[in-house]
Amino acid sequence: MAEKIRVVVIGAKGRMGRETVQAILKDEELELVGAVDRTLDGVSVSDVLGVDAGSVQFSNDVEKTLVETKPDVMVDFTTPAVMKGNIDKAIQFGVRPVVGTTGMTPEEIAAWDQACKERGIGGVIAPNFAIGALLMMRFAAEAARFLPHVEIIEMHHDQKLDAPSGTAIKTLELISQAREQMGQGHPNEHESIAGARGGEIEGMRVHSVRLPGYVAHQQVIFGGLGQTLTIRHDSINRESFMPGVVLSCKEVMKYEGMVYGLENLLF
Template identity: 55%
Template structure:
């Protein structure tokens, strides 16, 4: 069994620290470095609450990737930083597994081009929870029969992007099978701006941000005399770790960028 050497970016955050605990559970994974603005030069085991690893913290992605021999970068940071990290990883021939959302279409196109040119695999997933990926796929199928649909996504109040990457990805998948239409009454108007949520190709996306939430989404379809609802809840960040491990196992065999875990689950 070949050991996969991993760097984690955002390692001291809630998702990053959960990724460290996931690595600790798998004998085929080895943590070789962490990238974070905090704890530079410290070993992971020296930071309270983190697993017992000897790997060091670095505050710069390029410094880290030049200092360690890595196969995979797990990035769980923010859109701006995540793009920089993903690009740096590809240019260092390290395969990125990215859970950061909010990349622009131009950024995704640039990363895809670099991945293709260098034949280095990459996985960027708006959501690593297996149940959430299945929800998105079922929504795509349902939209063939229920073109009237609204998406409600709910996350913790520290999330930076809205709508969530999962909601946007869901809407994009629905768009592939749904006949385009503007929903609601043609004379509908908002008495308070934003009351009806974001308009994506005629369907509505609503974002909720509250303490106590983790990651939750409902896709509600309406038809004559009936409603059909798909719902997924992540109550703990551990829910994303099986998908990250799955992506790590897949990315080492890829030679291009894959956007969306569903493309790996459905192959």
């Protein structure tokens, strides 16, 4: 039997971290060897999360955990403020980062890509791990060839820190590859309230909603002569992201360099 892939989860006490820990424990090819949370140290993962994680304990020190547990993969669901340092540490110790936190720049992704290649390891940064969301983005890029006028409304829980979401940015990037840059709306339009027309990327508008009750939702709205087309995806709960996380933990072992977007592992 092949050896299991050893995984450390950073932010393991958070909402996404808890789901990730459970998904790893359920998968026969993965092994949870470490869990990090800045508020916990030396306490049982099983006791805190109510799962059977064996002898694995929480640590509040990322670097110490990477050195002591010698994982193959580090899954990070933290915040933009700490995520970047965690990726640097993982690559430094030859651990493959799988990152669901968003908020990095293209230049940072390129630098991590080069660093991973120099260490001979892979990495995955995924704005969205839900398979349905990836299909939404793929369908949107196809639709933009025929209906180039498009706006995005993305809706998330009110604890999300970045706006627009990484999924919205990735969707706009894919659409921009399928259509020419163009202006939208009336050339003389004006906002009586600043920001009413949303943010703009290459002429496309994006609107961010942050309210309690939401998890992660996005609709891509296309307009044409006498018609509109809406492509919408809804993550009803965080379990929707877990098949993509588990897939990434396995597929990242086959790559060198940083893969940006789970669609590159699927399609």
